Amino acid sequence: MELIPKEKVDGTVRGLKRKELDSGEVLVFDWEPKLAYAWDDGPAIARYLAELKNGRIIAKKCNKCHRVMIPPRMFCELCWRPSDDWVFVEDTGTINTFVISNVDWKAGRLDIEGGVRPFTPAVIEIDGASRGMGILHLIDDVDPQKIEIGMRVKAVWKPPEEREGSITDIRYFKPVE
């Protein structure tokens, strides 16, 4: 297998032709990458995920600025010091912002015309955490057009046996009266 002969490309810039690829004039090889990796959640997110498995949302407090932070973190990025107490917060909250998305997570088009419900991710300020402290999650069980900033929502959990210590242990949030 050879690269394109130098005289063919010398002095000009052009795209490759299908014929050159098929005939082996261009170096082509198959490679199956092994992309195994491990992810260390760190102490704060690990506890957060473990508590989601228990059906609870846990936050962490900074005793200097008194913020209750969610997701929990081992440091307060405003006070620049280690954070302090673990505190449980509610599984209810308020929509800070949202979109009605016609594209999926992979930027593909959803078949809205065919009746597929748009994705409606939202930043939800969690009750018990400080004002402005939110998490990103999905809103469902509501007509997308009815979603509003300031709407009150509550977590819909997977049954305990299906939970695996993931943010998806909460299926979505739905409006509450």
Next chain:
Amino acid sequence: MHAHGYTKREIAEVAVKNKRNALDHPSAQLGAEITVDDVLNSEIMAYPVNRLDVSPTSDGAGAVILAAEHVARRLTEKPVWIDGVGHCLDTAYWCTRDLYYPDYVEVAARHAYEMAGIKEPDKEIHVAEPYDPFTYKELHHMEGLMLCPRGGSVKMLTNGDTQRDGRLPVSPSGGLLGVGNPIAAAAMMKIIEIFLQLREEAGARQVPGAPRCGVAQAWGDLMQVGTVVVMRR
């Protein structure tokens, strides 16, 4: 929209302006003469954002040559000076921030303005290239750069102040919405535009009034990084 009652119709004017400006840019990918209704009628990507509110996927490159003052004076009779630079990173916990006002852009701008001796950016800056990957980001960034009061960007836009021949031209290049958004090269495109504007070499894109001071700004990563560059001739 929630904080100041801006409408989609008003915000869409950023796309109309920038894509029209881009018609005069030789490297532009999406220069076009469009209307506000074209923006509102384009495909909804994620409401309230339509297709024409979004910059395209682009490939591109940009470069400038930096030189010491004595070298620059030897190389050219019209050097452009980087008079101020500011960088700021806000928290990576983006669900924890104010998602409307870009505090980090303001902090970066304050650093750059202090370095450049600018006290009244809305009066002392003659041409601006804020980062505009989305229509509304140009407006956010005009406010973060303190080119107008908070909540004042739409008024400036709809008054025509940010047109190429307006009081403070914004994205005369055509911006990312019009020229394209080659991520990591996009801010360099904006710096090059300010360079050309200050040298009065921007051709059909030239803003009138022989601008002496310009600002370029970049935004990115987890939507929490602001970089500001002040340039003068």
